[in-house]
Amino acid sequence: MVSKHTPAPAGPRDAAGAARVPGQAGGGRRRTGPSKHPQPPNSVLRALLRALPVGPSVVLMLLFLAGPIAYCVWIAFTDLQLSGQAESSFVGLENFRTAFGDEGFINAVWLTLVFTILSSIVGQNTLGLALASLMQRASKTVRTVTGAIVITAWVVPEVVAGFLLYAFFRREGTLNSVLDWLHLPSQNWLYTLPILAVSFANIWRGTAFSMLVYSAALSEIPKEITEAAEVDGAGGWRKLWHVTLPMIRRSIATNLMLNTLQTLSVFGLIWAMTRGGPGDRSQTLPLFMYEQAFKNNLLGYGTAVALLLLLVGALFSLVYMRMLRTEV
């Protein structure tokens, strides 16, 4: 069905729309509408018609995501259990009070921060950037082989990855065999430094994404700029700090945001490797939430923890948003 739009000149843009949309290409210069755009006469109707294609997605997301999330928000204020009670009741902020007085929860918050900062912000991000910039200089064969291997680690389903990494880090595992062969001291990583082991596992699994983002970003830096910097005698590090990083600042912010949010909700990997143990030394918030909701049957409490997890994600996001906004 073809709508009978008559071409009309584009109306003036409202100033409120002038904020830059993250993810807009071309460093955020706003596009102005073409002069020949088909438009119905009435502006409200026009806006509605224009927004129509968003309909299916909005319906799907409202029904299957927003609805359950709203219900979750409600559950978080009740003492609902998975089983073992005839009916649940509204308990207000009780679950949140419990959480902040619960040593296990506080421990999970710390571990989540360590895990996120170590494996996402420091690990995946830096390693991804390093690999991407090395790839710019390396020979084609090496570049292809390395890229394929790193990406395989990312594509393997999570259950499988968890098993691989368990086998890699355990005491009789591959890592210790390698260390022994190099005459370096080995230890039982999953027991002594479980949070480190799962962080490394997450770096192994997630670096590919950052590598792809940064490869694309670096390839877009005009070579005149880097060459100019070299002519000015900027060395490797200074060039990186003063030229390259500012040029790809927006990619860094977006990548950090996606990485962080992904890492915050990592569950399967840690579950397969350590179950959150030994003790609760690798029990990050998603695992804590799972244990409370599905093992201890405390659905209300577990959901309250999930809400707090989202809050942590929101805080990180705000920081990155600020990064996106500041001009170079």
Added chain:
Amino acid sequence: MLATALTAVLAATALSACGDSGSDPDTIRIQFKKSTDAKNKIFDREIEAVKKEFEEKFPGKKVELIPVQVPDEQYYTKVQQMLRSPKTAPDLVYEDTFLINSDIAAGLLTPLDDYLKDWKDWGQYVDTAKTAAQGQDGKTYGVPDGTDTRGLWYNKELFAEAGLPVDWQPKTWDDVLDAARTIKRELPDVIPLNVYTGKPAGEAASMQGFEMLLYGTGADPLYDPKSKKWVAGSQGFTDALDFVHTVYNDGLGPDPQDALDPNVGTKVGTEWLPEGKLAIDLDGSWMSNNWLETGPTPWPEWTEVLGQAAMPTQNGEAPGRVSMSGGWAWSIPAKANNPELAFEFMKVAQSRKNNTRLTIANGQIAVREDVAADPDYQAYVPGVEFFTGLVEDTHYRPALPVYPQVSTAIQEAMEQVTTGDASAEDAAKGYDEQLDSITDGEVVEK
């Protein structure tokens, strides 16, 4: 316009009822936990045979099987979700007995007393098994189809090497520890005694490990049915923790890091015992399933190498031995569509002939007198007689809704003494505090 069409289709899909949910009066839906061992199709075959028999006996009726094949924890999550709605509730469900009370409290199961009083076979069930699926209201909510017991497995060859009697039956906890110390002295490369501990081992730590000790310290040491309260601050609790502390701090157990590995159970069954690295193992009656021709680690010699002994009580108090039992039971959900027909199916499944076959197939211990006396059953695997004998002195866990949380608290206390982070007294104190918050202060001192 493509968009409009899509939106309409979505709305239509959401509103249309697709998938008829078994409200057909001639069909019953049976849900069970399928073995997660890919090679183990035995239980499935048994259920299929029962289905065939049932459909011949009741012409025109159909049985729909719903096997669920995942780790235990996730099975519970799924079952509890399914029981909540008449659309998804099966007519008969197979569940671990310790969850029964949770589901009763949530009103998810039907009491079976009216059905059972007209079923003569119910008299064949041993008393401990009859109470396995009993609610706090005294009604019966499930028919157990088999059970398991726990005791000590020990390696006769290692015992002989260390100069210990090959025909071993310790009378007290100290006898067990002394044997372990002798092993440690004579055979330094061997792990003397394995007691499951800590959160990674999960329920195995609470049940095979801790409760096997605790229930040897006195009557009702965990939950007091008279006052309907959980027991806090008992001496027995501290003593049992102290036993675990001794095992791990005196080097009588596995290295704590191995004991706290989530896959320790696999190691015990497939590596440590068959390879002669472990002398004494406090474990379940099903261990020999590991070593069958069809199991993960075939080991035909095990019948010669391993002996079994009952776990003694703390100081040899009567009855002198202790065992814990779990097991699974058939129940009828409150929202089942065809409860009468479902019970008929249960009767076929639990007839003497079928229950014998099923118990053998599942590697379980019999709960019926007539099955326990069956020659086929007595011959099915060496050692079955020993473990069946433990049924008279066995205990079931307090099957209450908060038990999973209590169990987690026990595992945490065990873990603290295993790593040496806390003494038995401190860990017991920590447990008492946990218990207080889990039960909202509904505890009793013993």
Added chain:
Amino acid sequence: MPTSTLTRDTPPPGPPAPRRRGPGRRPASRRNSRRLAADLCLLLAALAFVLPLAWLLFSSVDADSGLTARPPTDVTWDNFDAVMTTDITFRPLLNSLILCGSATAITVVAAALAAYPLSRYSSRLNRPFMLTILFTTSLPITAIMVPVYGLFVQINLIDTMSGTAFFLASSQLPFAIWLMKNFMDGVPKVLEEAAWTDGASSMQALVRVILPLMGPGVVVVTVFSFIMMWGNFFVPFMLLLSPDQMPASVSIFELFGNMGSVVYGELAAFSIIYSAPAVLLYVLIARRLGGGFALGGAVKG
């Protein structure tokens, strides 16, 4: 998918080539030594990344496999034979294919439609909408599965492939819309304008002009969504009840034996079979379209 000559702005296949420097900028010897250093560093990284994967390959063909990576003493295909059955491999893989295939189709169509107005018109709602969407990508889906189950029972979608596919699609939609919009931003509007002057509607312009131009982008979104769904365990596990509808991500648990015993060799073999479609798909787009790097390009700020 025919790529027209107009797709100049899509990245070239494979990783971006190193830029050629002008002659005389730097002595060749120094350039070569830098290349060598980069190669060595990368190979070292590749080695570190390949080590955990070694266990998988070795155990899958080892008759007597444990948890230590070592070259198999006794090479055998038995593990593959053992898992190549209807129950363990073929039916679950087919289910996975139907489930993830249809969910991916829904995702891609809905995302392409939604991306069009977001990319082509500016509105004060764009930014909040995009931010909300970006934030939704990180939901711990596990946490909302219980209410979702309740919802599915209410509207009678429980235990249906279609319902599960819709839910999977919804959970993947936010990221797909976001990617799709960024790809669409890369298509110059000049080409649409030509279509409009010919009297085409926006939808026609989208289907006939824009989507063909962003072919690689559409493929990347498709493959990425598919790979993400392929490994999802918890969603199908909660929303499907009948065993004959279960996908491979659930059936993998058949290889974890009772009482905690695991048949590692078979698990490794199954893992390889199960991961193969995802890896192959990736290789396919990487070869044809430089797809991985196209993805990277779409994620930039």
